Amino acid sequence: DAGVTQSPTHLIKTRGQQVTLRCSPKSGHDTVSWYQQALGQGPQFIFQYYEEEERQRGNFPDRFSGHQFPNYSSELNVNALLLGDSALYLCASSLADRRQAAFFGQGTRLTVV
């Protein structure tokens, strides 16, 4: 059983560019959440997708957007990249029940230069 898979593993982009990160959830999971982890900090919640809709959003600007597909996979898009967007982006999948644990992918390391 494959766990949560993310692609790519590493990415280097230039300020002002746009980036798309991808996530395939663990088999059987229907909810995907995205987190940003800056160096030396704990992950911060970006948003969560359930039934192809954004269900909850953290304190991130509209430059951050996402999508969930019918097969539950998800994309995170970031427009107009800033140097401060450099971070590890983590995808978590779960069932739609807060008592269930979320399972995380290995993350995508984004570097903005």
Place this chain on the structure above:
Amino acid sequence: AQSVTQLDSHVSVSEGTPVLLRCNYSSSYSPSLFWYVQHPNKGLQLLLKYTSAATLVKGINGFEAEFKKSETSFHLTKPSAHMSDAAEYFCVVSDTGFQKLVFGTGTRLLVSP
């Protein structure tokens, strides 16, 4: 809003000695609490979870945590540290409703021979 406070940014132990990582939480509801571990340049791995069943929760790799409502604590322990336990540990509370995870700032566990 729910939050967690990890009381130590770094904990150093010798191999074979007990481990104690401290976490206090703040929640207006019956919380779901988790401990995750992150090895360098890796994603997050679930160690254990508390979801209002038994207050003493056993996890993987010999770790356990005790939920104490009167003290609003959820400390992580292990009887005997192993070199492979060296990593960053995050105490996490699940927000109400849709399972937004709120992370503590992390505790770095250092294990010396």
